[in-house]
Amino acid sequence: MEKIIDVKHLSKSFGENVVLRDINFSVHKGEVVCIIGSSGSGKSTLLRCVNLLETPSGGEIIYKGENILDDKHNVYKYRQKLGMVFQQFNLFNNFNVLKNCTIGPMKLLKRSKEEAEAIAMKYLKLVGMEQFINAKPRQLSGGQKQRVAIARALSMEPDVMLFDEPTSALDPEMVGEVLKVMKELANSGLTMLVVTHEMDFAKEVSDRVVFMDQGVIAEEGPPEQIFNNPHQERTKEFLKRILRR
């Protein structure tokens, strides 16, 4: 299978504080990879390094055969190929729902208004928000905002979708509606990299699970291995802690 993103020896430190050490992993086309681990294990930082919201301190990120950390590589063009969904939604507050989904395609991909709106409507329907196109973000609930955020990212028709704890800021009753959308996306063959605390989601949907602990990848494998038969002591302890809750 074709590797879309290949991370090699990636490291990241904030001053003295080393957050990521020698990370190696890759995402293949059509694959759903979940990154799990306790808070502070570096999983969000890893995701943010992948789309360069954080500048890695060392290593390589190979995207379709090219190292995007090369100075000559166009960061902005690269980011257009990655859809990002944030924990805090981060919808553009000055635009309504539809414009949130069309501003990127129109401004960056130079699509016509009609074309961009048609694509946006397709994805807004997919997430069940097509009735709310005239609403401003402040008029929506958390779950609705997150579904629009997913549609906004999809409207750029990216190669990979990155999710940074997309349900962590939601009320428990809204988690379900967002996970449902994400499951549909995963089943549709979209390439996804998901940082999550939702173990059931990771177990059910992912092709591969990456367990991170203290800035390194402690264990990586199919969900059956990680959840039912973890090889590493650290993984066992983490699962014991989190599943007891």
Next chain:
Amino acid sequence: MSFEWIIRIATENWPLFLRGAGITLLIAIIGTIIGAFIGLVIGVIRTIPEPERGLKKILLKVTNFILACYIEFFRGTPMMVQAMVIYYGSALAFGVDIDKLWAAIIIVSINTGAYMAEIVRGGIISIDKGQFEAAHAIGMNHFQTMTTIVLPQAIRNILPATGNEFIINIKDTSVLNVIAVSELFFTTNSIAGSNFRYFEAFSIACLLYLVMTFTVTRILRYMERKLDGPETYTMNQMQV
């Protein structure tokens, strides 16, 4: 009776009063607009994230230093003094006698610019970091992020403070009488001087200032509501 004098002065001199008020409003409007524009440019420059290395970093540092000097100087000295220095100074230094009205507009503009620069900077840094990140994440560069996402929100947020500046400008043009611009204060002073009815003449000026500031306040409130858009939204029933 002073009330009768007020009526009399008003009926005899109303074209002069209106002209004075007009000049005051003109200086305040143009000064605020140019000042807001200066402030916007400086505010945007001062919030550019520092490049990690190279010539750009040095260039930005030097620019920021110059801008900081500008802000400190014009916020730190009275506009009345600035007016004297700029008006008489330009005559002395370059031998040019700039038109008084233009001098007044220039002084108000650069003075407002200094205040607005800080207001704009405050408006920009008050925008949630997530808005920048979301814009960067879909592939916008710094300029696109600023113009499409951040500034529209920042400008909405600083509108009340900008309105404040406008009102202050309407009132503070009165200090420009020191360079003999025929704005409302200067006009009133000459009207009063001709009949020694200072209380009556300035009561009229007082009322005119109040009418101007009050009107501006209402207009700005209306603009704010307009920018906020409707409180509710309509459901889309259309099948696309």
